Amino acid sequence: xxxxxxxxxxxxxxxxxxxxxxxxxxxxxxxxxxxxxxxxxxxxxxxxxxxxxxxxxxxxxxxxxxxxxxxxxxxxxxxxxxxxxxxxxxxxxxxxxxxxxxxxxxxxxxxxxxxxxxxxxxxxxxxxxxxxxxxxxxxxxxxxxxxxxxxxxxxxxxxxxxxxxxxxxxxxxxxxxxxxxxxxxxxxxxxxxxxxxxxxxxxxxxxxxxxxxxxxxxxxxxxxxxxxxxxxxxxxxxxxxxxxxxxxxxxxxxxxxxxxxxxxxxxxxxxxxxxxxxxxxxxxxxxxxxxxxxxxxxxxxxxxxxxxxxxxxxxxxxxxxxxxxxxxxxxxxxxxxxxxxxxxxxxxxxxxxxxxxxxxxxxxxxxxxxxxxxxxxxxxxxxxxxxxxxxxxxxx
Amino acid sequence: xxxxxxxxxxxxxxxxxxxxxxxxxxxxxxxxxxxxxxxxxxxxxxxxxxxxxxxxxxxxxxxxxxxxxxxxxxxxxxxxxxxxxxxxxxxxxxxxxxxxxxxxxxxxxxxxxxxxxxxxxxxxxxxxxxxxxxxxxxxxxxxxxxxxxxxxxxxxxxxxxxxxxxxxxxxxxxxxxxxxxxxxxxxxxxxxxxxxxxxxxxxxxxxxxxxxxxxxxxxxxxxxxxxxxxxxxxxxxxxxxxxxxxxxxxxxxxxxxx
Numbered sequence: 001x002x003x004x005x006x007x008x009x010x011x012x013x014x015x016x017x018x019x020x021x022x023x024x025x026x027x028x029x030x031x032x033x034x035x036x037x038x039x040x041x042x043x044x045x046x047x048x049x050x051x052x053x054x055x056x057x058x059x060x061x062x063x064x065x066x067x068x069x070x071x072x073x074x075x076x077x078x079x080x081x082x083x084x085x086x087x088x089x090x091x092x093x094x095x096x097x098x099x100x101x102x103x104x105x106x107x108x109x110x111x112x113x114x115x116x117x118x119x120x121x122x123x124x125x126x127x128x129x130x131x132x133x134x135x136x137x138x139x140x141x142x143x144x145x146x147x148x149x150x151x152x153x154x155x156x157x158x159x160x161x162x163x164x165x166x167x168x169x170x171x172x173x174x175x176x177x178x179x180x181x182x183x184x185x186x187x188x189x190x191x192x193x194x195x196x197x198x199x200x201x202x203x204x205x206x207x208x209x210x211x212x213x214x215x216x217x218x219x220x221x222x223x224x225x226x227x228x229x230x231x232x233x234x235x236x237x238x239x240x241x242x243x244x245x246x247x248x249x250x251x252x253x254x255x256x257x258x259x260x261x262x263x264x265x266x267x268x269x270x271x272x273x274x275x276x277x278x279x280x281x282x283x284x285x286x287x288x289x290x291x292x293x294x295x296x297x298x299x300x301x302x303x304x305x306x307x308x309x310x311x312x313x314x315x316x317x318x319x320x321x322x323x324x325x326x327x328x329x330x331x332x333x334x335x336x337x338x339x340x341x342x343x344x345x346x347x348x349x350x351x352x353x354x355x356x357x358x359x360x361x362x363x364x365x366x367x368x369x370x371x372x373x374x375x376x377x378x379x380x381x382x383x384x385x386x387x388x389x390x391x392x393x394x395x396x
Numbered sequence: 397x398x399x400x401x402x403x404x405x406x407x408x409x410x411x412x413x414x415x416x417x418x419x420x421x422x423x424x425x426x427x428x429x430x431x432x433x434x435x436x437x438x439x440x441x442x443x444x445x446x447x448x449x450x451x452x453x454x455x456x457x458x459x460x461x462x463x464x465x466x467x468x469x470x471x472x473x474x475x476x477x478x479x480x481x482x483x484x485x486x487x488x489x490x491x492x493x494x495x496x497x498x499x500x501x502x503x504x505x506x507x508x509x510x511x512x513x514x515x516x517x518x519x520x521x522x523x524x525x526x527x528x529x530x531x532x533x534x535x536x537x538x539x540x541x542x543x544x545x546x547x548x549x550x551x552x553x554x555x556x557x558x559x560x561x562x563x564x565x566x567x568x569x570x571x572x573x574x575x576x577x578x579x580x581x582x583x584x585x586x587x588x589x590x591x592x593x594x595x596x597x598x599x600x601x602x603x604x605x606x607x608x609x610x611x612x613x614x615x616x617x618x619x620x621x622x623x624x625x626x627x628x629x630x631x632x633x634x635x636x637x638x639x640x641x642x643x644x645x646x647x648x649x650x651x652x653x654x
Contacts, residue, residue, distance in 0.1 A: 018526075019522070019526065019527070020523065020527055021524055022452040022521040022522055022524070022545065023453070023521070023546060023550065024452065024545075024549075024556060024572070025523065025548055026554060027549050027550075027551075031553075053595075092409060101414070131420075165455075165458055166448070166449070166462070175449050175623075179454075179574050182451075182452065182573065182574055183573070183577075186549075259402075281499075282496045282499065283420045283495050283499060283522065284496065286451075293496070293500065296470045296471065296497060296500060296501075297496040297497035297501065298447065298448040299448045299449055299496075299497075377513065393598050
């Protein structure tokens with residue numbers, strides 16, 4: 001059977017996905033489910049979306065041939081520069097799409113969850129663009145750790161609500177956003193930041209991010225003579241940038257798809273976010289996927305040096321691609337990600353986000369031929385991680 | 397006959413169901429609370445299975461859930477506790493909790509243990525009809541009633557769909573909120589009549605029912621109500637022990653108003 005990157009009508013990718021929602025969310029999810037495809041496939045939506053991606057986000061993002069990095073690894077390496085997007089990461093591809101959708105659904109109030117603040121900033125940005133009320137739930141621990149992004153969101157007009165429940169990080173922020181949605185079902189649209197949550201979110205967010213691999217095809221054709229690379233490397237938290245980078249190649253088995261999870265201190269330790277490497281199927285945030293959990297089914301708090309990979313679950317699409325052997329996933333530890341970031345800065349003059357540094361660390365794990373074409377999805381820029389870089393590079 | 401069905405056959409008004417979280421305030425409080433409820437004039441009890449991420453719950457139940465987990469509570473322990481007291485309990489019992497702990501325990505094993513320990517029904521708020529379908533046969537095999545929630549926003553069409561799966565009673569959520577909020581009920585008498593007429597089942601109202609007044613309001617339009625957060629809060633404040641505290645709470649709720 002063909003492996004596809006599209007969910008079935010119930011939101012399943014094989015055994016993963018679904019919509020495990022309490023009845024309080026039924027109307028919202030049902031409205032989205034019945035209307036999202038018609039809306040996002042309409043000409044009116046496409047025109048506005050593509051125009052904003054071009055003139056507001058700055059797409060297409062360049063595909064850059066990284067000469068010195070290529071020389072170092074003895075192969076041909078291209079970087080898909082999502083770090084050059086407005087707000088500094090791929091997150092805005094999704095928020096632009098969802099904000100247009102929310103307007104079409106007549107929603108006046110937008111909520112979002114955020115971990116490091118990248119998705120929060122991308123959401124606050126498009127809410128400012130459309131003049132919509134914006135509330136961002138952020139774990140109290142993250143509010144403290146990511147003060148700069150909190151300031152940015154507030155400057156953009158969003159209200160940032162520190163979440164004090166649980167471990168006060170991304171998972172808890174997501175719980176609180178879902179509770180808000182239960183309490184405000186009619187006025188509000190919930191812009192989920194990754195390919196997680198109940199159907200149709202994983203499928204919808206994947207479609208919005210798929211512009212990444214769509215552009216890659218024509219850019220590779222122009223630069224290498226072929227649309228198809230040999231490898232695509234991307235980092236995986238919830239997995240939205242990887243889903244976008246893989247999307248148009250999933251059915252083409254000649255292209256090897258490789259994901260990097262946040263290994264933290266090591267997938268074998270308690271301090272990890274490697275849910276594909278070490279998780280078991282479970283249900284969190286209304287979707288069935290691989291999940292870090294105890295034998296009793298309690299969700300384990302994840303850890304990664306990168307706040308964007310610090311999620312105990314993963315998008316159901318990746319659990320499926322893993323189960324079917326269509327994509328391979330590696331656990332990349334903090335130290336290897338830091339090393340890869342440093343190398344990138346020294347060889348190419350690009351400061352990657354810590355998340356993207358996990359994808360770069362994959363380069364060292366692979367055995368490439370000299371004529372292979374390798375695309376690394378550089379999902380975001382590293383400004384937000386400056387403090388970590390300064391501290392950790394100094395320690396060396 | 398299933399004890400829940402029997403209860404509704406015998407009684408159609410003023411039914412009081414109490415919800416508490418297993419393993420709270422202490423790991424072994426479960427049995428004591430159950431015995432206290434047995435002695436009280438409450439009609440039914442819902443035992444919450446603690447979960448790390450209770451998205452449909454407000455602060456009180458969230459906190460009780462985290463504390464219960466810290467106390468080392470698990471489904472295995474809960475069934476052990478139920479096994480100890482099952483012969484002393486005659487009132488209908490339901491387990492209520494999120495799907496993941498049940499899924500990890502194993503749905504069939506869960507249902508088997510429920511039936512062995514005198515559990516009559518189950519409420520899993522994040523297993524809606526579409527996903528429940530895959531497991532329906534197992535719940536039915538063990539004669540467990542699977543209770544569904546409806547909300548003030550539930551359409552007639554959806555209600556018909558839910559009615560195709562529902563048994564025992566309908567759990568009507570009173571407002572657009574998580575559990576334990578103080579907001580007023582958005583359910584109108586005609587909503588409840590409609591739920592009852594379409595489903596052919598009695599209706600209990602939950603979420604936001606917290607005292608004598610809100611209980612009487614709920615009873616005036618339905619068969620009764622479920623009290624969770626307010627009951628859990630009352631357990632926190634039990635200087636003379638859990639038994640006395642439960643008895644006091646239930647008497648206050650039951651007190652005839654003027």
